[in-house]
Amino acid sequence: MNWRAVLAIYLFEMARTKRTISQSIVSPVLSTSLYFVVFGGAIGSRIEQVDGVSYGAFIVPGLIMLSIMTQSLSNASFGIYFPRFSGTIYELLSAPVSFWEATVGYVGAAASKSLMIGLIILATAGFFVPIQIAHPMWMVAFLVLTSITFSLFGFLIGIWADDFEKLQLIPLLVVTPLVFLGGAFYSIEMLPAAWQTVTLFNPVVYLISGFRWSFYEISDVGVGISLLMVMVFMAVCLTLIGYVFKTGYRLKQ
Amino acid sequence: MTPVLSVQHLNKVYKDGQQALRDINLDVAKGEILALLGPNGAGKTTLISIICGIVNATSGRVRVGGFDSVTQFRQARSLIGLVPQELTTDTFETPKGSLNFSRGLFGLPPDPGKVEQVLRDLSLWDKKDNRIMTLSGGMKRRLLIAKALVHEPKVLFLDEPTAGVDVALRQDMWQMVAQLREQGVTVVLTTHYIEEAEAIADRVGVISCGKLLLVEDKYKLMASMGQKQLQVDLKTPLTELPVTLAELGFSLQNHGQQLLLGYRRDDENIAVGAMLSAIHQAGVEVADIHTVQSSLEEIFIELLQESP
Ligand SMILES: Nc1ncnc2c1ncn2[C@@H]1O[C@H](COP(=O)(O)OP(=O)(O)O)[C@@H](O)[C@H]1O
Ligand SMILES: [Mg+2]
Numbered sequence: 378m379n380w381r382a383v384l385a386i387y388l389f390e391m392a393r394t395k396r397t398i399s400q401s402i403v404s405p406v407l408s409t410s411l412y413f414v415v416f417g418g419a420i421g422s423r424i425e426q427v428d429g430v431s432y433g434a435f436i437v438p439g440l441i442m443l444s445i446m447t448q449s450l451s452n453a454s455f456g457i458y459f460p461r462f463s464g465t466i467y468e469l470l471s472a473p474v475s476f477w478e479a480t481v482g483y484v485g486a487a488a489s490k491s492l493m494i495g496l497i498i499l500a501t502a503g504f505f506v507p508i509q510i511a512h513p514m515w516m517v518a519f520l521v522l523t524s525i526t527f528s529l530f531g532f533l534i535g536i537w538a539d540d541f542e543k544l545q546l547i548p549l550l551v552v553t554p555l556v557f558l559g560g561a562f563y564s565i566e567m568l569p570a571a572w573q574t575v576t577l578f579n580p581v582v583y584l585i586s587g588f589r590w591s592f593y594e595i596s597d598v599g600v601g602i603s604l605l606m607v608m609v610f611m612a613v614c615l616t617l618i619g620y621v622f623k624t625g626y627r628l629k630q
Numbered sequence: 631m632t633p634v635l636s637v638q639h640l641n642k643v644y645k646d647g648q649q650a651l652r653d654i655n656l657d658v659a660k661g662e663i664l665a666l667l668g669p670n671g672a673g674k675t676t677l678i679s680i681i682c683g684i685v686n687a688t689s690g691r692v693r694v695g696g697f698d699s700v701t702q703f704r705q706a707r708s709l710i711g712l713v714p715q716e717l718t719t720d721t722f723e724t725p726k727g728s729l730n731f732s733r734g735l736f737g738l739p740p741d742p743g744k745v746e747q748v749l750r751d752l753s754l755w756d757k758k759d760n761r762i763m764t765l766s767g768g769m770k771r772r773l774l775i776a777k778a779l780v781h782e783p784k785v786l787f788l789d790e791p792t793a794g795v796d797v798a799l800r801q802d803m804w805q806m807v808a809q810l811r812e813q814g815v816t817v818v819l820t821t822h823y824i825e826e827a828e829a830i831a832d833r834v835g836v837i838s839c840g841k842l843l844l845v846e847d848k849y850k851l852m853a854s855m856g857q858k859q860l861q862v863d864l865k866t867p868l869t870e871l872p873v874t875l876a877e878l879g880f881s882l883q884n885h886g887q888q889l890l891l892g893y894r895r896d897d898e899n900i901a902v903g904a905m906l907s908a909i910h911q912a913g914v915e916v917a918d919i920h921t922v923q924s925s926l927e928e929i930f931i932e933l934l935q936e937s938p
Contacts, residue, residue: 379704385734396722464718468777471682472735473707629686630644 382474386482387489390456394490401452401490402497405444409498412440413505416562427564428595433506438589439561441498445491445520446527446556446581450548453487453531458544461535461628470629476622480532487528488521495520508592515591515600522607523584529614536627555581565597580606632696633657634709634785634816635681640690642676642840650676652840654690658785658818663811664845665831666820667930673840674820675715678787682712694785708736711783715790715820717770721763725754725773728762729780736781745780751806752776768799775806786810788819792826804830824927836933843933857924860902862889865915872912878905889914 394401416436427435460466469479502508510516531548538544559581565573576582577598587603590596596603621628635658642651650673658664666674679685681692683703692699697706720728729745749755752772757765765773771791778786788807792800807817807830821827827834828848835845844851867886880889891905902921909916 379737381737381739382735385731388734389731392727393722463720464714464716465720467682467684467712467714467718468732468735470684471707471710471712472732473704473737474735475704625686629684 379474379478382472383478383482383485386469386474386479387486390483390486391489393456394452394486401448402494405448405494406497406501409440409444409501410505412436413502427567428593430593430595431506434508434593435564435589436562437499437502437506437508438592439559439585440502441495441520442523442559442581442585442588443556443561444498445495445523446552446584447548448494449487449491449524449527450531450534450552452490453484453528454535454538454544454548456483456487457532457535458538462541466628476618476628480529480618480622484525484528484532487531488524491524491528492520495524510592511594512591516588519584519588519591519603519607522604522611523588526607526611526614529611529618533614533617533621536621539627555579560585560597564595580610583607634660634695635818636693637677637681638691638693640677640680640692641688642673642680642685643688650840651680654840654842656835656842656845658816660784660816661811661814663807663817663819663830663832664835665827665833666818666835666837667822667824667827668820668837669822672837674837675789676840677837678712678789678818678820682710682787683707708781709784711778711781711786713774713778713786713788713791715793717767717774719762719765719770719773721761723762724759725749725762725765725776726758728773729776732777732780738781744782748776748780751779768795771795771799775803783815785816785818788817790820790822792821792823800826824925824930828925836930838934851929852923857928858893859922860889860891860893860905861920861922862891862909862916863918864888865917868914872914874908874912875914878908 413433416432425432460469499508534544534547538546558576559579560576565576565582568576583598583603583606586597587600587607590600590603620626635656637654637656640651640654641649643649654673654677666677668674676685680687681694681699683699683706692706694706695709697709699706723731726745726749729748730740733739733741733745746755749758752775754769754772754776757769762770762773775788775791788803791803795803804826807819810817819826819831831848833845834848834851836843846854864887868882869886871880871882871889875889878891879893880891882888883890889909906916906919
């Protein structure tokens, strides 16, 4: 294992984050605060409580997940897409670095950044609503697993995309709707019965539900199933990455 | 001696059906400087890219230092430094950061001394902390070389290192290649400038339409292929060519002021001394003599015309 290469890639990516610190940290904090004002304030005054938790507090796990998923996707996809686009990837491809080492470096950096943002949002939320975390270990586990899984997914998108439009396409057209319809802002029990069934095909539901359970012990589906779904999703991403690396798909002509 | 680089039956067909390489076989000895000479689109970059692991071969194999470039890619690539044809740099990074990154990728510990030495060698030390986007084209080119050298490769690939480079930098580059050779580094460079191959290479490979037409010692190539011409300037112009000289193959040029004789360098029937005494015996007074050798460019054109 070429750990120095993994570290070099990781630090390179983290330096990129540092250069764009205002964009990468300030904007999620700002948008989360806006969500609190709009959803927590305006809607919360009408909904008041969901499953015995104040609406403002109820949406905190969903908001964190929303940020983590979108940030992981955009970071990891851009991290590998840009060197492909600019041509600097030649150096990585011609170095004694295995594809798995490259993945650990890129995905590790993207996931670290998402984690940081997730924790910052959690702290920000603490200013608006009282938050309790019933199962801190589970919370961290969901946070870490989701960051890694969506960073892997983003990494795949960054390898697949051959222009900037495609890079935005999947996050915009697929992931954002899934996340919004994944119960970030409501309990799926609040939906009509037919829609509840449809919702169960949305993998994001499981992530948000499990994560919320680690806070308030309320969930739409069992926490074990949630954990299993994250693992399945991660396994799918890893398999696809394995295929990419075996064939050199989109990385080597 | 086993070659430091060995390419066997290498073929490449790109996805769009374009055959970029056709059965390339090539051995390069340690410490050698090989110039791959060929027009645009000949397949030079493709060949280098496959050796370095950037492009997958369709068939065939490559060994670097005895290591297979696919199954033992780690060992093989550790020996390689690559300076790509395109100026691709991380615009936001600094030269120093960029060199540290290169060392890291090659699994080497940080070495500020080595980084400083390479940056100084390539006259980039005073730019070490500037953003790369503020560097000129020539500086970026040197930075790419620095990145390839900072992990101390045994085989250095330079893909068109002097394309679009000014005369001074080209001279520097040639000097650098000579120095690397002294340190035992093997250099493979591609170029479509004949003078470049002529000036620095030990051997020249001519590549066209994906085929390696020949690989030959530079001097042998010029000797076997090159036309030589004996030019004799006369003190007083001749109105008519003496028969004895015409029989030897001379012709009269420049309004009778110059005798010309073309011959192949390896033609053993041509003895320049005998020619001169024949001129003397014909009673022609000689002002000056010179021989002219055809350049690689002419050889190259000749080769391309011969190949189907
Ligand atoms: N990525 C690619 N996809 C398809 N064809 C390519 C690709 N890269 C190069 N080629 C084709 O392969 C041939 C050789 O190209 P290249 O190796 O770049 O030549 P050179 O470096 O000698 O100019 C050309 O016909 C070129 O169009
Ligand atoms: Mg080229």
